[in-house]
Amino acid sequence: MIRKNISLYEEDMKKIGRIVEKNEGNLSAAMREIIDFVDFMLRKFGSLEEAKKLERRTKGVCLPRGMLNWFLTYTSECLLDEDAAGSIEEICAIESVSDLAEIAGIGLPVDIKVDADDDRNPSAVTIRLTGERAHTEFVAKIIACFLAENHGLAVEDVFRHTAFTTLKMKREGEGKRESEGDYKKVRDSLIKHFGERHIMVQEILNKPRFWNAMIKATAEWGDVERYKYPRIYR
Template sequence: MIVRKNISIDQSYVDKLKPFLEKNNGNLSAAIRDAIETASLSLTGSTVENGEKDSSKVSQNAEFRNKLIEDDEFLLVHHTLLEWLIKKTSGLLIDESIVYELINPYKVKRISDVVNYINSFNEKMGWKIKVDAEYSQDSEPETVSLTLSDGNPYFREIMAHYLALYLAKQMKLDVQGLFCKSNMTKIYFKRFEFLDYQKVPKGLERYFGQMDLVFREIQKKPEFWKNLIKTYRQQNYQRLSINRKTFEALVSGNLPSLAEITRDFELDTGKPPEAFTLAEHIMIFKEVYLTDSIGSDIEVCTVKGREYVKLIHDYSDKKVCEIIAKYYSNILKSTGYPFTITTNPHMILFVFGKMPDSTSFPEMSTL
């Protein structure tokens, strides 16, 4: 089909068509057809050339991986086994020395270096994970966010762990947030100051090493923990777990003084009670109560102006209930925040800042 169009063309383009015009005895239409044909062949050749380059790169990457396997630096592992290993070791921190086998701290010193190196290595290894970064500045940034996209989600988790540990130890960037989706993992970092290089930064421990301390303790005393877990399971967790001094105080009836409780609190938290908000105190108290296992359950509210703690227990002996109420009352008194306390046979309620609503708790009486 011939399509006829009137076209306008500058003289400069006519001059460029001169070789084609001479070839076609001045026939402009034929000259334009030849120019289009030549351009088409050139583009096709470029595509083929790019394809050959891509194929060559894939081949080089395959050779790179094979060489690592031949040199016993890497092993070929089925992805299902790898996923199982990652899931079963989730929450355990990777050893720092292992991270440095992948990333050389003497060569990779800037955020851009980290991103370029990891992306290059990912491509060579065929992991199909892409890393992007946003940062305040390339050298010693205050904030950084890394986005890991595509690839195997379990291996992406390990890669995120690697990068988080490297940035914490080498660039003083601790994890502030971690968000995971099926095809993307995003980590937010913020600069912090090392007080002790050997200690694990709080954010890194929270998001990647929450089970690390537990595992290390089990390794230290495996028989103790094995027997303890077995006993707890057999007795459906109906056991107490309290400090020996607390046990002695409860048995003797001589409950710890406020000064003793405050001292123990500072030893446990590293800060005096006044350094914490009421909401923080309530959450710390909840953790202590659940760990002690003296009661069976706890309900708390940390909404400002409506704070309360409700302890639920299974004890029916009046004297036991009174001792427990006094014991936990002393703990909450050490926080420095005023409260009222009411009890019934299986519940102790602490309401901060105001008296409890009698219509909400009709069976309770003030202790």
């Protein structure tokens, strides 16, 4: 048994109060339990920072991999709306372009590297995202929508590779959406590079009965049946 003297502030005692109470006021037993817990967390997560990332993820919804892939497939080439983007804590906390790397904290295994001409008021930004193609595509879309909305940047180009995606954006006009023409250029660039199905999907969502009837009337009957009764066509 090793005996050591430690100094604790009143605030520290409040933090461990429940564990001390659990151990019937035995501070030594409480400290041993805390040490066991810290050892477990370090072996599982490696650091407090990594454990905090997990805590942020559990505020949302944990999806099985198959369900996540389904979600990414069916939202592909559709832009985020303002409510969806505003619900992401990592987005709301961004104060500078370099903070964009924090978006990796939403739970997707994507590494983000940011290069900008100005951290606070950029006119040109290049972002490299490394990870699975579907994951980097989704995160790149989130970043593009954020930079377009908050800094008036248009998508200049997107380079897509198996292991990484590179996003290049630049400012249209002299300031944040300086004119209606600049706004249209920014919006059109998002639709071109990340939202080819966006207008179509919005139209279908607004008029589901009309488009459902239209598709049934014009599509090949076999295709309609395949979507209605997929099990039969396995």
